[in-house]
Amino acid sequence: MPTRSPTMFRALRHHNYRLWAGADLVSITGTWMQVLGVNWLILSLTGSATSVGLSLVMQALPTLLLGMWGGALADRLPTRPVVIAAQIAQAGLAAVLAALALSGSASIWPLYAVALAGGVVSALHGPALGRFGAEVVPPQDLPNAMALGSIVNSAGRILGMSLAGVLLPFTGNGGLFLVNTATFFVVIGAVLAMRREEFHQLTAAERRPGAVVEGLRYVLRTPWLLVVLALSFVLGSVGRNYQVTMAAMSAGPLAAGGGGYGLLSTVFAIGTVIGGVLAAARPRLTLRLLLVTAFLTGVLQALSGLMPGLATFAGAMLPIAAGAVIIDTTVAARVQIDSPDEMRGRVIAALGMVGAGAGALGGPVLGWLSDSLGPRAALEIGGVSCVAVTLLTAVGLARLSGRTIRQAACRRPSWRTPDGTPRSRAGAHQPSLENA
Template sequence: MSLSATTLRSLQHHNYRLWAGADLVSVSGTWMQVLGVNWLILSATGSATSVGLSLVLQALPTLLLGLWGGALADRFPTRRVVLATQVAHAFLAVALALVAISGPTSMTPVYGLVLAGGVVSAIGGPALGKFGAEVVPPEDLPNALALGSVVNSAGRILGMSLAGMLLPLTGTGALFLLNAVSFSAVIASVLAMRASEMHRSVCAQADTGGVRTGLAYVLRTPRLLVLLALALVLGGLGRNYQVTMAAMSAGPLDAGAGGYGLLSTVFAVGAVVGGVIAAGRPRLTIGLLLGTALLTSVAQSVSGFMPGVMTFAALILPIAAGAVIIDTTLGARVQLGSPGHMRGRVIAVQGVVSAAAGAIGGPLLGWLCDGFGPRLTLELAGAVTVAATLTAAAVLARLSNLRLTRAVILPAQGLLRRVPAEQVSALR
């Protein structure tokens, strides 16, 4: 099989083609809204901390409700949950547009709608992730996740580019209206999918323990715990470029809204590169994750020294590529390593970790940017993520050695139990 055929193999499935197309449209709308919300808040308040607060409000519902959303995804057919939450997101985007067009004197309505969107995402996010895994067979799931990253990044490029062009002309309200329309693509694609070609996971029974069972599974899997802890640090201090890019654009780089849009587009291009690299790999290994995390963390620290927009953008691109490789590898390992009837809950735990990273990292980075400057913030955050990556590598190596030891000792013990006592004495 050629490299191109390997990279694009998930597209041979009809349902995945529908899903990828709808995802491109929806993600484009989402990132138009992201840029619009960030700029609306930053221009109204002049504070990076206020932008970070919006990230907290978006992430908080996932922290509180995400695990129940995972249990819901395992208990009920994901299709119904996906359709209901897409409709809810569309209505919230329309409401946000009306608030923006009216010229709000306070950010309270904006924060309230951001919080409501977080609630909908918390309830529907695990079902959305699980449904996306059901449109391809299990052997193509890593490739589908990688191609999904490419589609998401392409949508981010398209969304940010359109938002950058429209923002000075139409203001933020039009961006929110376009996002509302984009959700119709997902609804239409779900309704058009072939039921006979879906690869549905078995639904959990009502008496399987729900949230508690999902947490117990995660807690008794040390390797998964280490990966999630690393994801928390990398996500909190190494992924919240929504805050640091805005602070760098408005501060040391003196680039304004145009510079912020440019950096966001470059970040999206880098994410496409990372998705293509991940999709072309036959296996996504832990070694790849750790190596990429280390290189990305070093690049983040160095980015704080960059003197201008173009040099800063030159490092943003590989940082974004590395972020996608890390997230894709982590997602593949989490989903493929989980039982089908529990996959929604494990995805929910991963979502909670991601939300916690945003809730902690967004305000922390905003506070550091306001207090110590964005340059020093990037340098320090990169150093912390380097240390976290090295620590995770050491712990995972120890866990691998323990598994290898058990793999050797336990069969040997079983053999000795089957040997007559007098022969065991002779062996001693």
């Protein structure tokens, strides 16, 4: 009997994932409302865009410094209590922001302190959140769940910023922060309402000293993982940070001003939703898909620097945004699925550290290129760099795959035992370009 083909929304068949996706939408909406409110509050107090950028650095820095510790905790501790504790901590920080805004405090330092504390919480609980997301669906549906998660993330971002824009004149920044405070309790309620018997528990790591060093050694001694993380770093630095290049293009060559930048941001958000839908429709997210999408997106980025007007540039941004989501979802899926369960949290932490580092480096680099050579040149240099690194990655992964096959052939001259029983293939944890 032919099997029924997987559906785009197959992860939603699971009760726990439906609760998780709904709570995630509410939480992300509140988060983006708070992001807009914090940025506007800092800008109102200081009149400096640099101050806004500094708050973003304060949030990202703990991930670079503490991310692997968070991964080690995630691999050892039950994820459910960690997630609930983190939601309570984040709700407390949002309430502090609301108190600061409603009290009319004119000091910027408490806001920086909250940003830093929020970064610490995110660094320590982010890997546990990733492991928890993998436990609410069976392994075969994890890529689809992650793709649907990217749709939820994009929808929450659009909804959150739209609601913040509508509510801000009436509630002020404090009202936005109070709304976000409430959203964390929605997540807690959803987690508590999940069915324990439907969780797909991952194997936990043993409690022993040196867990952080062990995680770093695993990453450094896993060639395919290093190659994929290196590709992710380049694509996430010079091939991302489109908020910088779109703003520079809008203010410079396109002469479109703030209205044009708003239009480009909307088009980009729509593109991310399209990318999530395309990723969810795929039965598998493979390394080949990653490489092809990264190559095409890099070419489009280089070509976008040649676009003569706002409409054509916006047209280029749409598939670029879709490609960015497919790339991010595929990297996250492969990194998780192809790593041992007991190392999952630390691998997720490594990916988070790469993302934080890429964002921290890419924004200033693209900004400097835009100021020095012009935004068109910045896009072209970034696109060509992404294409070159993608080709190098394809060569590296092909060689690693070939080496694994040769080693397996040397160890096992036959794939069957004398009685005809198939043997397990060596190198099963080494993903191939075609069927990973």
